[in-house]
Amino acid sequence: MMLNGALFLLVCAAARAAASGGDGPLLNGNFEYAPNRSQMNGTRVMAPNAIPYWKVTGFVEYIESGARQGDMVLTVPEGRHAVQLGTESSIRQQLSVTRGKYYSITFSAARTCAQSERLKVSVVPGDDDVADELPIQTVYTSSGWDSYSWAFKAKQGVVSFIIHHGDDHAEDPACGPIIDCVAIRALNPPRATPHNMLINGDFEEGPYITPGSPWGVLVPPMDEDDTSPLPGWMVMSYSKVVKYIDSAHFRVPHGARAVELVAGLEVALVQEVATVPGSSCRLQFSVGDAANGCAASPMRVQVATARGSKSVPYNSKGTGGYTRDALDFTADGNSTRVVFYSSGYHTTSDGSGTLCGPVVDDVSLVCVSRPHARRLLR
Structure with missing residues (x-):
């Protein structure tokens, strides 16, 4: 465009x-x-x-x-x-x-x-x-x-x-x-809370997006000690990026901002979270498309921690929409790495060659000790 x-x-x-x-x-x-x-x-x-x-x-x-x-x-x-x-x-x-x-x-x-x-x-x-x-x-x-x-x-x-x-x-x-x-x-990075142990799980805090810009902002790969333009999150890759998008120009599942996984298997969105060994955890998240013509049946987002993983399919028509899913696991260490990546490569259906992919948003992690686990998992 x-x-x-x-x-x-x-x-x-x-x-x-x-x-x-x-x-x-x-x-x-x-x-x-x-x-x-x-x-x-x-x-x-x-x-x-x-x-x-x-x-x-x-x-x-x-x-x-x-x-x-x-x-x-x-x-x-x-x-x-x-x-x-x-x-x-x-x-x-x-x-x-x-x-x-x-x-x-x-x-x-x-x-x-x-x-x-x-x-x-x-x-x-x-x-x-x-x-x-x-x-x-x-x-x-x-x-x-x-x-x-x-x-x-x-x-x-x-x-x-x-x-x-x-x-x-x-x-x-x-x-x-x-x-x-x-x-x-x-x-202004938000703080983790008992209701969401992830920092900036809704991706509302991130880089400046120029008003009227139709293409979002790319967040490049970084070393673990680098300061992230997307507070709380690291982009792990050799040379690829994720795209930070807003509701003014794209469809996002929740709030005003989200992340589009535009580089397939070559990049992962990662956050390290302090956990208590043996606690029962539930990771919840939304997967969708940005209404940018990224049509695929299905697109797949891989979600992983040290103790579990899940492939989440989403049948995208490229017109917006999302599905809500969860991953339950038991923490086995003092920290848990949460990972999201796309298992496929996609371009928009207009034939322009613009790279696109599934959208991730509204991510939350709650962990409780075993006596309270049943209530968490209801």
Whole structure:
């Protein structure tokens, strides 16, 4: 689906900049404030501070939707302008944040001419100031644009957020991904309760989703020590993602947010929960489809813990709906890992090649000691 550029421009311009601590686009996060032409050589940005509110290094181009790069016509999902990061280049912006608080960054990216393009994101100061690499080799939408999320814990009240393109094997130094509509959201993770031992089991807390964006936000794989854009949950994979979706653009089983498993067996959604050995546990959850044309009979979600697993089928017509299911098990350790993954690979029925899959939502876990187990399992 092509986006209405004017609509996105209004959305991004109307939102107040998040560099002062609010949720929404960063200052000039949609790059609609242009550099002075005297600081450019054609499309290349020549001065580090030429793009308002950003600092650039390396081969960075300021591009306009519809411009040509060889045989390729460049497109921009939000507004009219974006930046393209060439070999060993970066963009950075200084953010005012609250020390000790967690934040999620969302930005849109499109791969262009290099198959091995790699994006790294980081904040300085941060955890050892090490950049995390986001996998952008797989394109999940037919438009060629995907939105990615990344999270960090603020070490100071002022930090620099950096997006770096480090593909030093490209034959063309100008070749690299296009970046647009960068936004931030402060994360407020919910706490576990006796009624739900999982954190953020309803997925209501997560990365910023740009209003009007029809494709959701990808949550990339992460190490177990990384800060998650989806509080409480880890995405376990080598290079694949899950998709964070909202009820404004998709059908979700419960509340306003959910997760779509778009990468089949190659990725799992995981949470580690503290449990008491020998306690009786019930894991409840919803499985459905996002009303995005992801039709399959059936789609299957695999649900697993250390002491049990279950394959949950869902006959999807791609028009929305869900089923509720449960998995009962006995905890055998001080922690229990809850795992969800899709056992199949799916694309939308419109023939566009957009990757899709079953939706997981409204997940709860309750464990009780054996004397109370009968009441739990009624």
